[in-house]
Amino acid sequence: MEHIRTTKVEQVKLLDRFSTSNKSLTGTLYLTATHLLFIDSHQKETWILHHHIASVEKLALTTSGCPLVIQCKNFRIVHFIVPRERDCHDIYNSLLQLSKQERLQGWQLIDLAEEYKRMGVPNSHWQLSDANREYKICETYPRELYVPRIASKPIIVGSSKFRSKGRFPVLSYYHQDKEAAICRCSQPLSGFSARCLEDEHLLQAVSKANPVNRYMYVMDTRPKLNAMANRAAGKGYENEDNYSNIRFQFVGIENIHVMRSSLQKLLEVSGTKGLSVNDFYSGLESSGWLRHIKAVMDAAIFLAKAIMVENASVLVHCSDGWDRTSQVCSLGSLLLDSYYRTIKGFMVLIEKDWISFGHKFSERCGHLDGDPKEVSPVFTQFLECVWHLTEQFPQAFEFNEAFLLQIHEHIHSCQFGNFLGNCQKEREELKLKEKTYSLWPFLLEDQKKYLNPLYSFKSQRFTVLEPNTVSFNFKFWRNMYHQFDRTLHPRQSVFNIIMNMNEQNKQLQKDIQDLESKIKRHKNKQTDGILTKELVHSVCPESPTLKTSLCFKEQTLLPVNDALRTIEGSSPADNRYSEYAEEFSKSEPAVVSLEYGVARMTC
């Protein structure tokens, strides 16, 4: 509302675009929170929705007033002449703000400061540091970073100089009950022997910020060999001798290049026509894809266990600390905190560990014609790990598979601003918040589609997830990698049915309430009318035949549901089923469903 400076301007002229004689209507212009309204002298109304406004233009002042041209997305163009220039200016500014406002509000949906508050920081051990407020220490980190209270600025600055790309250890997740933290950073520039006292101090500060456990884990998510090779380039990993109280651990997740070619192999295999079972499994094996997924999952489990079982804080890094580190930190948090398993919480998690900490979405997703070697399905792997968790814990997640697929769709779609750019600084420079929309409000609007009907939010059983990573628990994610190959999917979706039934149950509950109140009203009316009834009675005795003749028919209440469940039903409510029905009605031979692998009738 604060954007509306003038709500009403009188004596405004509305020009006819195509009239040669500059014909016009005079009337009053009103500005509301949602619409621009013009009422002319004949009381005819013209409503323009702010959302429809594509551009507003103020032309040079004329003798009759100040012209204001508004172009709408629905191709309407209106040309006003406002008598006083000041009024025109006010309206112009208000309209600009109002048409943008929705965008900005969308960006406010996820507030990371709020999220850190939810985790319980700042507190007596952790504080917000302003060291990176101007992106001076680390360009790829967000402005607001949480560090141990006892870590002074010189220590932070010193440590950042000893870390690849200046990505010094900062807080990623704080576990309130255990008072333990997940921290993240990049590899140290240790080479073969270099050390940095500030960095050592900072790590000590992290472990001291945990009052329960004195030692902390340092997880290098790379394979040991890769980490050692990095030493030759003046990088490397922490030397346990130099840091007090650290327990160093490699977890062996491969780098972006290995992941890229792994996915490529996987797609090659799964895309083969007439694929045999053996080729499929040997291809699945040689692609290594599930091995990598398991490695990420195992790392996250290690992290979660360190916190839950040992009460220890953990510092996670890889090389630059924006790929594997993001995977492990976010997945670890998801195992520990049921909030991240809700729709909103999952958005927060992605904003925090992926977007704000500078996972290079633009490069990893190949948004622009960049270096093809920078493209890698790191985020896809994260989503797949989450999917595997939803398979093992079908009731632990508020969202469903469609939600994951939709997010995956949009990291590549460039339709929303969230995943554009490689880090927060870049996004600010691109003015994404002003120029683009945020994905999250759009997903929330469609929330119904993404709800898991089996989600049990009440139970506390799922506070910490302990997945089983025996190899046989990992499956090829058909609905991701064959999303668009309908013939490979189950033809009836239990999930959709249950989802619809859940919705319907809500409606039925409402119906019951309505009916009960109606019945109550009737009964009250009857007791009121009992006297009259007795009077009437003598005239018109209640006839039992009349009553039964009404012949109440049991109503079929649920046409939607029935249509959904029968594959013949072409319910518009569910595309999938109607498409399926079409498939059946095709008169062609069974090639529709049999083309994949079934022997053609060649004899």
Add this chain to the structure above:
Amino acid sequence: MEFAELIKTPRVDNVVLHRPFYPAVEGTLCLTGHHLILSSRQDNTEELWLLHSNIDAIDKRFVGSLGTIIIKCKDFRIIQLDIPGMEECLNIASSIEALSTLDSITLMYPFFYRPMFEVIEDGWHSFLPEQEFELYSSATSEWRLSYVNKEFAVCPSYPPIVIVPKSVDDEALRKVATFRHGGRFPVLSYYHKKNGMVIMRSGQPLTGTNGRRCKEDEKLINATLRAGKRGYIIDTRSLNVAQQARAKGGGFEQEAHYPQWRRIHKSIERYHILQESLIKFVEACNEQTHNMDRWLSKLEASNWLTHIKEILTTACLAAQCIDREGASVLIHGTEGIDSTLQVTSLAQIILEPRSRTIRGFEALTEREWLQAGHPFQQRCAQSAYCNSKQKWEAPVFLLFLDCVWQILRQFPCSFEFNEHFLIMLFEHAYASQFGTFLGNNESERCKLKLQQKTMSLWSWVNRPNELSKFTNPLFEANNLVIWPSVAPQSLQLWEGIFLRWNRTSKYLDEAYEEMVNIIEYNKELQAKVNILRRQLAELETEDGMQESP
């Protein structure tokens, strides 16, 4: 023989039982003629009540005087008993070994089992061939029941009553029987009411190397063709294998003698190849420590899913011929008692809505497996842990059930039964208190007098109490042909069977329960809304009557 002779030590105290998902329990182990029982004597419950016939193999080992027996069951479960005392342990082990491999069928548990439930419907008479035939006879008059095999003389593995073309007399059938492997002359397996096409099955023709022919055989199968129509012969063996069979007197239908038929060769494996596949597959699933590569390569090497794909593909092909091409089909392999039955029964699952109901599936099992002469006794004598290299064991029926499960997964609302129903059938095929799966064919079952001496599985299953456990809450009958996808990406590991004892299904079970709850709740709400609507309608008419005068 008395069981007592085999049981040297009937009771041992302080035995510790280890089994999947439960903490170890200490209790008393008892051996009876048919069961191995362990009870901790708390809450009056037995922790273990295991049929000897369910035991596939045992291992024993000793640490000092503490003996350990590892029991591997035919349902793939592995349990461990720690038995104090070497002598007791050896006695128990040798008793189990003897009792789990009784050589006479009549000593098996079904002959001793007395049901604790009231029999509502005798399962032995639930699916009589005459009744099954009535389902067809309303639609067609081209077929008849033949009693030519009444004494099992024409074909020992066929039932006494079979369905054959009306135009072919019993004398011709006798002649055809001599031309088909095992006397298995072509009989009706399925009649597709939609277009009158049929599936027939038989044994291979005995053409031999010199191309013997049999006019009656040709006449018999041609009798099923409409004028000008062609049919398909699906040989479940590869052309190569079929050609080799000629050397042993078998063979396949020559184009020259069967000009109206097109022959298609598929290759479904049999016998020890399937058995080895099962052994490898179960071994892979039981190993928890495999890394990903090892697991995937073991899964691949087992070939289990390859067999599934091959069987399903052939069944789809047969169904396609019937429903899409409008052509009748004759299916056979060598004997026509293994892969042939997999294909004919799966094709019916695809084509025939009735076979996707509980009773329909029971009828199908009865018709296409039991009556059709699948040798359950031989095939299911041993399971995935057997070491003996007898050549008759093969998980043919299990593969069929797995294929049904694959289709069920793809069409979760089209089946009246759920996964548990299939698992139950698997268990009873391998070890059971019921007589249904005893013997190798009807002739043997008659001689054993199973109907008089044992209880039918169906008598138990078809009681409302039991049925509720096997009913799929999502079932909505549909009359369509259901075409499954057979792409490797669509075929899955049947976790309910193969990972059943290797990972806890707690969360999955709870989710299933929640699903059932939602469905039940939905029904409840609907019922309530209906009652309230009726009440309201009544009140409204009362009001109306008050106002109307």
